[in-house]
Amino acid sequence: MAKSIQNLGLYLTLVSQLDKLARHNRQGSFRTKERYYEAFKRFCAYLADEYHLQKLENISGKHLTSYALWMQESGKSASTIKTDLAAIRFFHDKMSRPKYQLPTNDELAVELERRCFGGVDRTWSNIEFNKMLGKALAEDRYDFILALYLGRYAGLRIHECFRIDTATAERALRENAITIKGKGGKVRIVPINEQIAVAMRKQLDRTPRGQKLLVPDDMHTDRAINLLQLFIMKHRDEVRDAGSDRPLTFHGLRHTYAAEKYRELTGSGRSALDAHFAVSRLLGHERADVSNIYLASLPKGERHGK
Numbered sequence: 001m002a003k004s005i006q007n008l009g010l011y012l013t014l015v016s017q018l019d020k021l022a023r024h025n026r027q028g029s030f031r032t033k034e035r036y037y038e039a040f041k042r043f044c045a046y047l048a049d050e051y052h053l054q055k056l057e058n059i060s061g062k063h064l065t066s067y068a069l070w071m072q073e074s075g076k077s078a079s080t081i082k083t084d085l086a087a088i089r090f091f092h093d094k095m096s097r098p099k100y101q102l103p104t105n106d107e108l109a110v111e112l113e114r115r116c117f118g119g120v121d122r123t124w125s126n127i128e129f130n131k132m133l134g135k136a137l138a139e140d141r142y143d144f145i146l147a148l149y150l151g152r153y154a155g156l157r158i159h160e161c162f163r164i165d166t167a168t169a170e171r172a173l174r175e176n177a178i179t180i181k182g183k184g185g186k187v188r189i190v191p192i193n194e195q196i197a198v199a200m201r202k203q204l205d206r207t208p209r210g211q212k213l214l215v216p217d218d219m220h221t222d223r224a225i226n227l228l229q230l231f232i233m234k235h236r237d238e239v240r241d242a243g244s245d246r247p248l249t250f251h252g253l254r255h256t257y258a259a260e261k262y263r264e265l266t267g268s269g270r271s272a273l274d275a276h277f278a279v280s281r282l283l284g285h286e287r288a289d290v291s292n293i294y295l296a297s298l299p300k301g302e303r304h305g306k
Helices: 008-023 030-051 061-073 078-094 126-138 142-154 166-175 194-206 221-239 250-267 272-283 288-294
Strands: 177-181 187-191
Touching: 008 030, 008 078, 030 061, 030 078, 061 078, 061 221, 126 142, 126 221, 142 194, 142 221, 142 250, 166 177, 166 194, 187 272, 221 250, 250 272
Parallel strands: none
Antiparallel strands: 177 187
């Protein structure tokens, strides 16, 4: 995994359980066995750090959903994500007494992109974004409007949007910046614009104090996320620019934010390198190779600070 393992003891406990499953496996070629084993080891590290899980038999759909989102946000390719999910299901099927049945990719509360290779421009045009806002407005989905604004103008990950509670929103309105606790507990502060502020005030008026801003009290967070993704999938062909084959996903709004912020910083006199790392911090990343993925819409020399 990209980050160091924080809960090494739990990780080793989970790997020990994985080793028992792997010893009894006779399926697949040597290369496939090795690939699946390494993929599941990475999943073990994630489970240990993010969920403090002690038994692999307790893996559920929420763990799979969260991990798929984490891989997307880390810039993993669609091919890698789907292969890793296949590896997880493979070993889960080998367990004698699993507590839960894992969802298929179609049932997963994450929109998995088609397999593709190389850097892909995932940005939205302003016309596409405004059309999608119009679709949300037509259905009185002011929660979706706020989420779309947060992705487009603050670069938030989809699950970060759905973690925001009333206290976080009130603080953001006071400070004109939202404090987000991202992956690995990393905290970042991102400025918010007037569109976000207006939509946030409206959503606060509809949300009982102490609750999450975008998740109804009777709904699981994963389900609320999935509803937004399904909404985007339903309307994206209709709002997509003529002649465009760019994939319109919520994650693409982060790409749009990154590219626009980068141009804004370099246009105001910042060096390409300084702008690159400033965008990296706003996205909650510190690695250049990950940040470059978000700048795929820019000319190659420009995004590498050349």
